[in-house]
Amino acid sequence: MSTTTSPTFTPPAPAGPARKGRPVTRTAPARTTSAGSGPAATTAVTPPTAAAGLDPFDGALPYTRGSAARMLLLHRRRDWQPLLDRQAQLPQATTVLRDLVRGGDTPDRDLTRSLRSHIAAVGPIKTREIDRLDKVVSRVCDDNLWGSMGRKEFVAADGDGPGAGKSQCIGTVALRIARDAWAQTGKTVGADENEHWPVGYVEVNSSTRQLGLMESIYRFFGFPKTPRETATSLLGRLGDQLDAVGCQLLILDDAHQLRQVGKETRQLTDFLKALVTSLPVTVVFVGNQLRNSAILKPSDDDSYIAADQLRVRHQLMTFPIYKPDVPQHRDWLRRILRELEQQIVVPDPAVMSKLLDDDVLELLLQGSGGRVGRSIDWAKRAISATVAKPQLIDVEFLQKHART
Amino acid sequence: MTTDLLLPIRPRPRARESLPGFVVRAAASFGMKIGSFLYAIGAVESQGSTSGLFTARHWLLGEGTQQLDAVLAQRLGLDDGDFRALRGVGSLAADESRVLPRRRLPASCPECLQRDPLFWPIDWWNTWVFACPAHELVLQECKVCWVQAMAPNTRQTDHSCVRVSACREALAAQGAVAELIKACRWRRLDEVASALVLFLRLDVADGTVPSPAVRSGVRWIVEATRPHRMHALVRDAVQLHGDASLQVEVRQRLVSQRASALQNLVAGLVLPRRVTSAHRKTPLTPTVAFDAEHASEWPQLLPSLDGVDSSLDQLLPSMPALRLRAIAVLLAMRSSETTLPRSISALGYKSRTDQLTGIYVIRRAAAAGDIGEFWQTCARNAALIDAAAVSHRWGNRRGVLRHPELNLDALRRRLDGHPAGTAGDGDLLLWAWCAWGLGDARFSPTSRGDSGGRNRDELLVRAAALLDQCGDAPKSLNGLLTSGAVGER
Numbered sequence: 001m002s003t004t005t006s007p008t009f010t011p012p013a014p015a016g017p018a019r020k021g022r023p024v025t026r027t028a029p030a031r032t033t034s035a036g037s038g039p040a041a042t043t044a045v046t047p048p049t050a051a052a053g054l055d056p057f058d059g060a061l062p063y064t065r066g067s068a069a070r071m072l073l074l075h076r077r078r079d080w081q082p083l084l085d086r087q088a089q090l091p092q093a094t095t096v097l098r099d100l101v102r103g104g105d106t107p108d109r110d111l112t113r114s115l116r117s118h119i120a121a122v123g124p125i126k127t128r129e130i131d132r133l134d135k136v137v138s139r140v141c142d143d144n145l146w147g148s149m150g151r152k153e154f155v156a157a158d159g160d161g162p163g164a165g166k167s168q169c170i171g172t173v174a175l176r177i178a179r180d181a182w183a184q185t186g187k188t189v190g191a192d193e194n195e196h197w198p199v200g201y202v203e204v205n206s207s208t209r210q211l212g213l214m215e216s217i218y219r220f221f222g223f224p225k226t227p228r229e230t231a232t233s234l235l236g237r238l239g240d241q242l243d244a245v246g247c248q249l250l251i252l253d254d255a256h257q258l259r260q261v262g263k264e265t266r267q268l269t270d271f272l273k274a275l276v277t278s279l280p281v282t283v284v285f286v287g288n289q290l291r292n293s294a295i296l297k298p299s300d301d302d303s304y305i306a307a308d309q310l311r312v313r314h315q316l317m318t319f320p321i322y323k324p325d326v327p328q329h330r331d332w333l334r335r336i337l338r339e340l341e342q343q344i345v346v347p348d349p350a351v352m353s354k355l356l357d358d359d360v361l362e363l364l365l366q367g368s369g370g371r372v373g374r375s376i377d378w379a380k381r382a383i384s385a386t387v388a389k390p391q392l393i394d395v396e397f398l399q400k401h402a403r404t
Numbered sequence: 405m406t407t408d409l410l411l412p413i414r415p416r417p418r419a420r421e422s423l424p425g426f427v428v429r430a431a432a433s434f435g436m437k438i439g440s441f442l443y444a445i446g447a448v449e450s451q452g453s454t455s456g457l458f459t460a461r462h463w464l465l466g467e468g469t470q471q472l473d474a475v476l477a478q479r480l481g482l483d484d485g486d487f488r489a490l491r492g493v494g495s496l497a498a499d500e501s502r503v504l505p506r507r508r509l510p511a512s513c514p515e516c517l518q519r520d521p522l523f524w525p526i527d528w529w530n531t532w533v534f535a536c537p538a539h540e541l542v543l544q545e546c547k548v549c550w551v552q553a554m555a556p557n558t559r560q561t562d563h564s565c566v567r568v569s570a571c572r573e574a575l576a577a578q579g580a581v582a583e584l585i586k587a588c589r590w591r592r593l594d595e596v597a598s599a600l601v602l603f604l605r606l607d608v609a610d611g612t613v614p615s616p617a618v619r620s621g622v623r624w625i626v627e628a629t630r631p632h633r634m635h636a637l638v639r640d641a642v643q644l645h646g647d648a649s650l651q652v653e654v655r656q657r658l659v660s661q662r663a664s665a666l667q668n669l670v671a672g673l674v675l676p677r678r679v680t681s682a683h684r685k686t687p688l689t690p691t692v693a694f695d696a697e698h699a700s701e702w703p704q705l706l707p708s709l710d711g712v713d714s715s716l717d718q719l720l721p722s723m724p725a726l727r728l729r730a731i732a733v734l735l736a737m738r739s740s741e742t743t744l745p746r747s748i749s750a751l752g753y754k755s756r757t758d759q760l761t762g763i764y765v766i767r768r769a770a771a772a773g774d775i776g777e778f779w780q781t782c783a784r785n786a787a788l789i790d791a792a793a794v795s796h797r798w799g800n801r802r803g804v805l806r807h808p809e810l811n812l813d814a815l816r817r818r819l820d821g822h823p824a825g826t827a828g829d830g831d832l833l834l835w836a837w838c839a840w841g842l843g844d845a846r847f848s849p850t851s852r853g854d855s856g857g858r859n860r861d862e863l864l865v866r867a868a869a870l871l872d873q874c875g876d877a878p879k880s881l882n883g884l885l886t887s888g889a890v891g892e893r
Contacts, residue, residue, distance in 0.1 A: 077412075193414055193415075193416060194412065194413045194414060194415075195410075195412040195413070195414075197412065221412055222410075222411060222412045223411075223412065223413075223434060224411065224434055224436065224441060224444035224445050225444055226440050226443055226444045236435070237434065237435025237436070240433075240435055241412075241413065241433075241434055241435065244412075244413045244433060245412050245413060
């Protein structure tokens with residue numbers, strides 16, 4: 001594993017006793033540790049770039065302060081900028097943490113927590129699926145610019161079950177589009193005039209179907225609405241508002257919840273058809289088994305056309321199940337884990353020496369049912385467990401940390 | 405300010421925009437009606453409780469709108485400066501006495517609204533402002549325009565303004581307002597806010613004589629606007645500029661329909677009846693005319709009118725401007741009594757506006773002194789005559805000149821042998837002055853079909869003959885004006 005050094009990094013001067021092993025970096029300003037963490041925890045560990053004024057962590061360990069220390073959600077628009085900030089700070093966090101653990105010391109409690117947070121935060125790792133989804137979404141967005149005469153398409157990101165990495169992929173793509181759009185227009189969130197929201201991300205609420213969907217969209221963007229408004233009226237005035245905030249892409253995650261029974265299925269399908277065709281944005285449905293949802297399920301009634309209209313307009317992006325016995329699939333996973341390995345910081349990198357072995361990869365795929373997202377989570381969990389107590393990650397160790 | 409509560413679409417106030425207009429625009433940016441919008445953002449407690457907020461007093465004076473202001477600031481990011489600008493604080497628009505009463509619609513310019521239905525300037529809530537300087541139209545209180553601004557999807561079409569073809573007549577009638585506004589001067593009375601206020605300054609001393617077009621424009625305003633609007637305009641014009649004067653004609657029919665204050669005014673005034681009788685023979689409806697003269701003349705003449713003044717004081721405690729104008733009417737008529745020609749109707753003017761102009765000139769001549777000085781007065785008055793006064797006859801229904809080259813200068817040149825004009829009303833006017841100046845009773849221009857041809861030539865010959873009789877006077881009026889002979893006789 002290669003290590004990089006920040007250009008502003010100042011070699012740390014030893015000051016004060018470390019808990020054990022070699023001392024870690026200690027420079028002013030000292031990080032305040034939490035009360036009750038024990039005498040050893042009073043050791044001040046400070047990122048080395050703090051004094052230069054370029055330290056995004058403001059003298060604290062990464063992932064312990066500000067928005068980095070709180071849960072960020074994609075369906076809350078106020079979290080998007082912190083999410084992008086967190087992504088942008090990832091290389092610096094990696095550098096800082098790598099410098100702190102370079103000595104091979106056993107980290108103290110705060111550093112351990114920071115390292116574990118870092119392992120959880122690492123990503124998104126460029127996978128084939130992210131690349132493909134990004135291309136599909138970009139192409140459909142471009143095509144839709146000229147597809148006003150009945151050619152408007154939407155994207156359906158379909159998976160066979162949870163853990164395939166659909167939400168991770170679409171989240172990555174969404175943040176990438178938002179970051180590029182904001183960089184291009186110069187507009188940022190919270191500007192004096194209209195805010196700029198190139199992407200909307202909504203988790204479908206299954207309780208109230210059409211109205212619930214519209215309410216979720218309005219909630220995400222912060223558009224005002226009155227309680228008595230119907231889904232149709234909300235949809236009717238949504239287009240202009242989306243135009244006003246510069247929205248290009250509307251992502252509806254967990255879209256498999258958009259299903260109904262009986263004649264209400266038709267109403268739902270009609271509504272989704274209107275949603276796709278009437279809004280001046282490209283719609284992306286993300287979910288499991290979308291083929292059985294109101295979006296793509298063909299109608300039994302031949303005279304009912306709306307369902308077919310929807311089916312012919314979609315660009316399907318499926319998330320495949322990786323098979324453990326297929327060498328090519330293992331190679332795909334190996335590539336992902338290799339990148340993960342390069343980004344992750346652990347006190348002893350040797351613990352990951354067997355992570356890319358065939359038997360480990362086979363176990364990861366077998367245990368996750370071939371779902372790459374689950375496999376990565378499993379690997380991260382195992383790596384995280386080695387931070388406090390270094391151990392070789394092999395098949396046996398993985399099985400111990402498997403989540404049934 | 406909590407950022408989380410800010411709406412994602414936050415229009416910024418425009419220059420001279422009013423607070424209600426701004427909120428209407430903000431609501432429209434979300435595709436909402438103003439009531440639903442205010443309810444949705446938490447500015448009002450229920451959707452039906454917004455009607456009470458739609459009054460000028462609430463919006464512009466901020467009466468009982470603390471919650472509204474707080475929510476608007478929180479959700480739309482408005483600061484104190486924005487509120488001051490939107491309410492016109494520091495300008496005349498925010499003066500309580502000039503804000504429209506409760507439940508009064510703002511007067512709007514239909515042309516402005518056609519261009520941008522969502523821009524409602526703060527001036528439109530001001531009782532002062534009665535015309536649009538950009539389009540030269542009288543502002544109108546159109547409920548449909550306002551309702552449509554508040555609710556974009558409203559499909560009402562029965563506008564009371566000139567938007568619809570049924571009101572094209574009104575639009576045509578407003579053509580005179582163009583000249584009215586040109587005769588007026590727009591002034592920025594305060595630098596704090598950009599409230600433009602319009603006032604009439606028909607200053608005789610400056611050499612500007614109210615043209616017939618201006619007269620008709622004023623008349624139209626009285627008909628089209630409500631008395632309170634007119635009252636505020638006149639009052640402020642008088643208060644702010646002592647030499648401002650105004651000519652207003654109040655039609656009897658209008659008075660009978662309007663507020664009792666105006667009815668009392670007309671009913672209580674005895675003196676203007678003389679004017680009424682003078683107009684009795686005209687084919688127009690009975691009219692009560694109030695003519696204002698230059699304000700500087702008032703102090704000298706007031707002592708002789710003490711009785712009238714006190715009675716007017718009783719009648720018009722709250723209408724000083726009208727009172728002053730009524731006094732002016734009295735003065736004008738008194739001084740004119742002995743100097744009027746034998747019969748105004750003898751002039752044979754079919755055009756009432758020309759007749760009024762003639763009366764005015766005669767009155768000015770009489771007021772200037774002895775009738776023997778008439779040449780001088782006549783020359784001065786000729787110089788005072790505005791081009792529009794003469795050319796009105798050649799204008800179309802909207803007051804736009806079909807033959808802009810026709811003016812007094814052209815007519816004067818014509819007298820000097822430079823053919824220019826093609827019609828003879830202006831000639832008639834000049835002949836009339838000449839005749840009066842010479843005391844020539846023979847002149848009786850009854851042959852009014854003089855728009856060209858033999859009659860006109862005959863008139864020219866007769867005019868030349870009249871001028872020849874002037875002795876040492878110049879042979880032409882133009883020469884009289886330029887030779888410095890004025891005052892020598």
